[in-house]
Amino acid sequence: MESVKTALRVLEAVVESQLIGVSELARRLQEPKTTIQRCLTTLHDAGYVRPVDGTRRRWAVTNRLLLLSKSADPEPRLREIALPVMRWLRDETRETIHLMVPEGGEVVLIDRLDSPQPVRTVRQLGAHAPLHVASNGKAALAAMEEAEREAYIRNPLVSWTKRTITDADRLRQEVAKVRELGYAVSFGELDPEVHAVAAAILNSEGKPIATMSISCPASRLPVELIPKYGALVSKAAAEISRSLKSANAEVSQAAA
Template sequence: MSATNSVVSAFRVLESVAQMQPVGLSELSRTVGLPKSSVQRALLTLHEIGWLRPTSTQPTRWSLTYRAFSVGTQARDHQLLRETALPFLNDLQLMTTETIHLAAPDGRELVLIERLDTPHPLRAFLPLGSRIPLHASATGLAFLAASSQEFIADYLAGQLAPQTDQTITDPDTLRETIEEVRLRGYSVNQEGLSKGITAVGAAIVNAQGEPIGSVSVSGPSIRMVPETFETFGNAVHETVQRIHAVL
């Protein structure tokens, strides 16, 4: 295996561990499509340089160390977005009393970079760093609605994998939904990402009008009912406008 291939394999293993942790060798090998021997070498190398740690029990399972978190939080654009948005997210959380998510784009997905939790014991929960499909989430639908027609066409041409039985997977339906979000000013996602969870969202745009992130209000569907959509939707829309003004 060449040096380049070894590096690529190591990063594939690292990313898979991040998604599946704690995870064992056999499951990792199946996920990344590499022989166990290659995955084992990558795991040991990543452990040696401080990115992964094994469990002390058998069978061995692997997790990220805090080094991965430390490096990830230095992403400057995302850090600026998070620091700018945080005071406004706090206001939104106090107003809605539900969970607030801030997500930033990475390819065909968003990455969760901040979460403010609700005091309610029954709540929406996504770990920081979670990767969020655009078509399956309130943050993603809002991001698509703020995107260019070229970006949308490219996205619709790709796979629209279901996350639940409520996920929009038909390209024509998704395009209609995107237009509705544009007209309304906020998205509504009823259990498209997680069963029992409903969210409303809006996109943050830069000075050129390009989306650079999204904010959502998420909660159990028993509390996030249609009667709350307009109030919370307008609140999240106003929040992203305030963030945009400061940026």
């Protein structure tokens, strides 16, 4: 069982870094190089990672992992319904659009559409961040039931940058503001050079099953542009929420 856990940790680290070597993996995971190499070989044989440039010095994930992730939507038809709306939002803003899902106190990136501009934000699929750090996470927090939200806030809030909110009362104030405005903002809290604005996608019970964000270099999202982008991402998230509810209602009627 421990070997399986280690292999999964290795896979997660490769997903986060994309190109990474055995030595760096060993340092990051605090495991012997021989253990890391054995895990990589197993994952390679299973088709989930591949050596880069024909060597075994650096490793990357394969398309098999991407295809597997695309078949595991947390909500039926989420990606199918979200994709055209993401395209619309990307075309309106010319910035990168992220689709993330809340999972175990974090948000996980499951899909993205890249900005057409040469300078843009880039995060690998599978990348994750604590709820209080990312705009997507704060959007999810604001849409949660109070008891669930408080259970998270009472835990230690880890800092990712000097702008990350780590004070519980300040985070509560931030969440209240998100609930009032309908969207969440991150000013360099996850990455010091990145600004983002996000809104929650809700299921028929009003619970957050995903979030969507506009993410871009800090210089392209000044404070005065936030209300415009907030309105756009809120509109996009609401449209996906409505479409998901309609799709699920049709499925329920057909099953009856």
